[in-house]
Amino acid sequence: MVERWYVVEAYEGKDEEVALRLCAAGFKMLRPVDVKRSHVREKLARSGRHVRRVTKRPRFGRYVFLRAELDGEQGACTIRAVKDMRGVFGFLESGERPSPVPDAMIAFYREFNPGAASEAEIARYGAGDRVRILVGPFEGLIAVVEGVDKIGLLRVLLDIIGRPTPLPIEVGHVELVEQGRRPPIKSASSRCANRELAQTA
Structure with missing residues (x-):
């Protein structure tokens, strides 16, 4: 076994x-x-x-x-x-x-942590993006993003065992190679027009 x-x-x-x-x-x-350890000054009625x-x-x-x-x-x-x-x-x-x-990926996860990603960094990525792994045992390989977590974690597909393998990878460990297709963002005017049509229907 x-x-x-x-x-x-x-x-x-x-x-x-x-x-x-x-x-x-x-x-x-x-x-x-x-x-994460931090010191916070609390304001009390008589003293801080x-x-x-x-x-x-x-x-x-x-x-x-x-x-x-x-x-x-x-x-x-x-x-x-x-x-x-x-x-x-x-x-x-x-x-x-x-x-x-792979065991090598787990060993890397135990040792390295890129730190928390900012909201701006997380917002750069979306499903369908192609990213390059920057560090670790698969440095230089290209992966496809399947999904993005709100804490800055990407779920990617990486071809490492002869087939696409899903892995969680932190935003700080990749760079964007090619942006995938994004759904169109409706403008405020088009949303208002849609509401008017719905009300008159």
Whole structure:
């Protein structure tokens, strides 16, 4: 039996619960959390004081990395068990099978963090964009963006095992090569015209 890393997608805000359930079930898993410490001056009625605050943010949002053996009959049972867990949306899949994440990518994720992306940086990317990987074991390869998370995480398709493999990659680890087609943005005048037509209909 060969264990590999896979990506489990949780429902929004359920990633921590899913990670705890996977651990309780005996799975090896990875859920990197970035910790930010800050001092904030709070104004009280009589005096002010500095309060230390700690903010924790899951680096990959709703995605959790799972190490398991998913081949064969036993693997099929494991897939069903994980998918049936409360809070789990499913695996990142290629075709109808969970896509393994290369060990080199997991090792890179453990060591490197580009930091939080700004809203302007996140807004540059959209589904259909072609991006170049800037760092890590797949530096220089071109990937296609499938989706963009609000925390600055891209879900991309990268050809690394002879087929398109879906992976979560941070905005800070890629550069835009070619922008995909964007849906047309309706102007204010056209929206008003549409409302008038709807009212007269």
